[in-house]
Amino acid sequence: MRLEMWVLALTLGLCSVVEGTILQNGQVRETNFPNTKINPAAHDFKTYAADTAELSYKGRWDSKKVSYWSAPGLVFGFSGDMVAISFGEHTINGTLVGYRIGGMDWTFTNVTTGGTHLLVTPETPGVGETYPINxxxxxxxVSNWGYGVQIDKVHVGAGESLIKIPPYKRTIEFIGDSLSAGDFQSYEGLSSFAYGVGEGLGKTEYYVTAFPGICVTDQECWGNPRGQVHQWFYSSDTSWRAAGIWGDNPEPWDFEKMETTPDIVVINLGTNDNNVANNVSAAAYVDAYKKLIQGVHGKYPKAQVVVMELWLGFYKYGNSYAQNQGFQKELQDIVEYFNSPEYLSAPTIWDGTTKTAKTLRTPSKPFVHYFRTKGILQHNDIGPQYHPTDVGAIKVASHLLQYIKMTFGWDLVATGPEVFHETLYWNDQNSY
Structure with missing residues (x-):
C-alpha cells in the first residue's frame, strides 16, 4: 500500500469516526447511531472499577485499560437492565464502538473522552430475555483500528451486579496488517475477514493483532516505526496515540496473564514488505517471518500456525484480469523449514530481541500450515484503495472458516448471532 494511500486510509478513518459517517461507493451511507452520552449523576448506579475481576478484556489492552490493534473488546455478565461505561482520558473522542446483548445485532455509538455512555436500557434488544443466555x-x-478507548468505570443499576463470564474453550489469533485489520471496510475491524473468522466460528475467543501499513520486517513501513517481528511482543500497536501514551518504552504484552492461550495463530504479513517503496529484500523478509513464528512457537507451544498466501490485488491482463502475488516460494519454504526434522528436533525461539535454543513444554511435531488464497477473490472484490470490499472480506472469511474446519476439526457453532453488520441486502421485486 502506497504511503499516500496509508495517509488517506488514516484520514478517512478519522473522519468516519469523528463525524459518524460511512462512505459506500463514494456516497454517504445513511446511519442512525444513537447518542448515548449521559450525566451519571442523574442516575442511581452501582459502579465498578476498570480492573474488577468480573470484566473480561478481549484482544490487547494495556495496564491502563487502553485498547489497541483491531476489534478489541470488553465482555461481562450483568443483572438488571442497565449498563453504562465511563471512558477515560486516553479515549480518542468520537471513537465508534459496537455493543450488544448476547448474539443480537450490533448497535454502534460514538463515545467521548471522559464521558459516560448508557449502552443498555430496558428497551435494548435482548435485555429482557433469559434464554438461551443467562x-x-x-x-x-472498538471498530476503528486507528483509534481506541480507555475503560474508566462500568455501571449497572443500583442493587444489581456484574457477573463473570467464563472464556470460551478455544482461541484463535490473527497477526497481520491492514488486510486483517479491516482497513477500508465499512466497520473496519468489525468488517474484517479476521473478525469474521473469529466471530463466525462461534464460541471462540479471538485476537486480531493487526495494524495497517506494518511490515513483518523490523523497519519503518508507511509510518510504522517497527515491524511485527518486534511489535507483536507488546501491548500497544505502532499508532501515534500509542506513542503518545508510552513514548519510546511501550509496555510488553504479558503472555502469562492472557485469559486463554491461542490454539491457532493465522499470519497474513508481507503485502507491505513486498512493496518496492519499502525496500525489503526477500532474505530480510524470510528472516523476520521465521523469527515471528519462532516467537509464536515459544509463547504458544501447543498452537498450530497458519501461513496465509499473499494476495496483492489484480491487474488487467488482455481481455481479463490476473492476480498479483508475492513471496510465494519464500512462504512455502518457511512452512517446510518449520515442519522439518531439523527444526522440530532443536527449535529456536525468538523473544522479540534475541534468538535462543529452548526446550518446549510439549513434544514438538509439525505445526505450520499453508492456506492458499489464490482464486478466492476476483478483481471486483478489491476496492479502489487496494483492499477487499465487504463482500471480499466475507469471501476470505468463509473459505478460511472451512479450511480451519477441515484441517483442525473445529466445528462451526455460530448458528444465528450476527457477525457482519448491515450486509442484509436483498431484492424483493419479482418482475423487472
Missing amino acids: PKRFEMR
Missing part, C-alpha cells in the same frame, strides 16, 4: 452477556468492541 446471565445476560454484554459485549463491546
Whole structure:
C-alpha cells in the first residue's frame, strides 16, 4: 500500500469516526447511531472499577485499560437492565464502538473522552430475555483500528451486579496488517475477514493483532516505526496515540496473564514488505517471518500456525484480469523449514530481541500450515484503495472458516448471532 494511500486510509478513518459517517461507493451511507452520552449523576448506579475481576478484556489492552490493534473488546455478565461505561482520558473522542446483548445485532455509538455512555436500557434488544443466555452477556468492541478507548468505570443499576463470564474453550489469533485489520471496510475491524473468522466460528475467543501499513520486517513501513517481528511482543500497536501514551518504552504484552492461550495463530504479513517503496529484500523478509513464528512457537507451544498466501490485488491482463502475488516460494519454504526434522528436533525461539535454543513444554511435531488464497477473490472484490470490499472480506472469511474446519476439526457453532453488520441486502421485486 502506497504511503499516500496509508495517509488517506488514516484520514478517512478519522473522519468516519469523528463525524459518524460511512462512505459506500463514494456516497454517504445513511446511519442512525444513537447518542448515548449521559450525566451519571442523574442516575442511581452501582459502579465498578476498570480492573474488577468480573470484566473480561478481549484482544490487547494495556495496564491502563487502553485498547489497541483491531476489534478489541470488553465482555461481562450483568443483572438488571442497565449498563453504562465511563471512558477515560486516553479515549480518542468520537471513537465508534459496537455493543450488544448476547448474539443480537450490533448497535454502534460514538463515545467521548471522559464521558459516560448508557449502552443498555430496558428497551435494548435482548435485555429482557433469559434464554438461551443467562446471565445476560454484554459485549463491546472498538471498530476503528486507528483509534481506541480507555475503560474508566462500568455501571449497572443500583442493587444489581456484574457477573463473570467464563472464556470460551478455544482461541484463535490473527497477526497481520491492514488486510486483517479491516482497513477500508465499512466497520473496519468489525468488517474484517479476521473478525469474521473469529466471530463466525462461534464460541471462540479471538485476537486480531493487526495494524495497517506494518511490515513483518523490523523497519519503518508507511509510518510504522517497527515491524511485527518486534511489535507483536507488546501491548500497544505502532499508532501515534500509542506513542503518545508510552513514548519510546511501550509496555510488553504479558503472555502469562492472557485469559486463554491461542490454539491457532493465522499470519497474513508481507503485502507491505513486498512493496518496492519499502525496500525489503526477500532474505530480510524470510528472516523476520521465521523469527515471528519462532516467537509464536515459544509463547504458544501447543498452537498450530497458519501461513496465509499473499494476495496483492489484480491487474488487467488482455481481455481479463490476473492476480498479483508475492513471496510465494519464500512462504512455502518457511512452512517446510518449520515442519522439518531439523527444526522440530532443536527449535529456536525468538523473544522479540534475541534468538535462543529452548526446550518446549510439549513434544514438538509439525505445526505450520499453508492456506492458499489464490482464486478466492476476483478483481471486483478489491476496492479502489487496494483492499477487499465487504463482500471480499466475507469471501476470505468463509473459505478460511472451512479450511480451519477441515484441517483442525473445529466445528462451526455460530448458528444465528450476527457477525457482519448491515450486509442484509436483498431484492424483493419479482418482475423487472
